[in-house]
Amino acid sequence: MIECATVAVRCRPVCLLRKTFIAGAFLSTIAMLVTASAQSDYPNRPVQLIVPYGAGGIADVGMRILADQLTGRLKQQFVVENRPGAGGIVAAKAVASAAPDGYTVLMTGNNNAISASLFKSLPYNILTDFASTSTTSFFDLLIVTRAGSPLQSVEDIVKMARVNPGRLNIATINPGSTQNLAAELFRSVADIKVTIVPFRTSPDMATALLRGDVDVAFEFYAAIRGQIADNKVIAMASTGRKRTAYLPAIPTVQESGIKDFEVVSWNGISVPAATPSAVVQILTRAINEVLARTDVQEKVSKLGMEMRGSTPEAMTERMKSDIAKWAAVIEKAGIPKHD
Numbered sequence: 001m002i003e004c005a006t007v008a009v010r011c012r013p014v015c016l017l018r019k020t021f022i023a024g025a026f027l028s029t030i031a032m033l034v035t036a037s038a039q040s041d042y043p044n045r046p047v048q049l050i051v052p053y054g055a056g057g058i059a060d061v062g063m064r065i066l067a068d069q070l071t072g073r074l075k076q077q078f079v080v081e082n083r084p085g086a087g088g089i090v091a092a093k094a095v096a097s098a099a100p101d102g103y104t105v106l107m108t109g110n111n112n113a114i115s116a117s118l119f120k121s122l123p124y125n126i127l128t129d130f131a132s133t134s135t136t137s138f139f140d141l142l143i144v145t146r147a148g149s150p151l152q153s154v155e156d157i158v159k160m161a162r163v164n165p166g167r168l169n170i171a172t173i174n175p176g177s178t179q180n181l182a183a184e185l186f187r188s189v190a191d192i193k194v195t196i197v198p199f200r201t202s203p204d205m206a207t208a209l210l211r212g213d214v215d216v217a218f219e220f221y222a223a224i225r226g227q228i229a230d231n232k233v234i235a236m237a238s239t240g241r242k243r244t245a246y247l248p249a250i251p252t253v254q255e256s257g258i259k260d261f262e263v264v265s266w267n268g269i270s271v272p273a274a275t276p277s278a279v280v281q282i283l284t285r286a287i288n289e290v291l292a293r294t295d296v297q298e299k300v301s302k303l304g305m306e307m308r309g310s311t312p313e314a315m316t317e318r319m320k321s322d323i324a325k326w327a328a329v330i331e332k333a334g335i336p337k338h339d
Helices: 002-040 058-074 086-096 110-118 154-163 178-190 202-211 221-229 277-291 294-301 312-333
Strands: 047-051 078-082 104-109 130-146 169-173 195-199 216-220 233-238 264-272
Touching: 047 058, 047 086, 058 078, 058 130, 058 264, 058 277, 058 294, 086 104, 086 110, 086 130, 086 264, 104 110, 104 130, 110 178, 110 264, 110 312, 130 178, 130 202, 130 221, 130 277, 130 312, 154 178, 154 233, 169 178, 169 202, 178 195, 178 216, 178 312, 195 202, 202 216, 202 221, 202 233, 216 221, 221 233, 264 277, 264 312, 277 294
Parallel strands: 047 078, 047 104, 169 195, 169 216
Antiparallel strands: 104 264, 130 216, 130 233, 130 264
C-alpha cells in the first residue's frame, strides 16, 4: 500500500503536466482556427489604401479606379487616403508600422525604388518591411517639344547635341523625379552633352517649353495631354518598350535608334511584411481579376496609363531591378542625397 501511494504521488505531477499540455494544445488549435477563419473571411471591414500623393494626380486617379473595382469584387469598401509628404516617406512609414492584417495597404512603385538611393536614410526598408501583392499601373514618359520647333524626332535631338555639345536644353521637373532621372539616363545612353533644366512643377516646365526657353522636355502624357490635343506640343517619342495605346503613331525611343533606353514608371500595392500569406493571396487575386477587365483598361488608357497585374514575386523583382537601375543613374548624374 505504501508503494502504491508513493507511485500515485509521483504520477500526480506527470498527469498535471499532461493535462496542461493538452489544454495548451487545445487553446493553440482554437487560436489557429480563429486566425484562419479571419483570414478566409478577409476583408470583413473597410480597407485603407494609402496613396503617397495629393488628390487629383494621375497616380491618385488610378488608385481610385482600383479601389472602386476592389470594393465591388471583395464586397468591402476600399477607401483611398492621400498622405503626401517627404517624397512618399510619410505614407510608407505609416503603413510599415500598421497592423499586418491587410486593412492598411500602400501604393508603392517606381518612386520607392528611386527614394532608396535618393535619401541618405529612410525609416523603413522597402524590400524587407513590406510584402508585394501585385503591380497595378504603368506609365510611359514622352519626349516632347513645342510646335514649330526644328526638332521633330529623337534623331534630331541627338544630331543637334553632337553638332553643338552642351547647347541643347532638356526640361524636367525637380531633381530626382522620374522625369529628371529619365533625362539623365537618356543623356548617358545616347552619349550626348546636353543641359538638363529641372523646374518645380509640370506647369512651370510646360510654360518654359512653349516660350522656347528650353528645347525639349520629358513628361507624362497626363500632365501635357491638353497641350498635345491643342497642337501646341508635339510628342517625338515614348520611353517604354512598346508604343502607347493613347499615341500609337509615336515611336519609342528604342525605335528611334537609342537601343538600350527604356523608362516605365509603375505603381503597385504593398502591405506590411508580416501580413499573412492568405491575405496577400486574396488581394493579389482580386487585383489581377479587376485589372483584366476590358472596361477598366479602356477607362485608364485615355489617361495615359496601362493597368496590369502581376504575381507578388514579379512585383518584388521589378522593385529590386529598379532600385539598382536608378541607383546607378543617380550616382553617375551626381545628384546629392536628401537628408
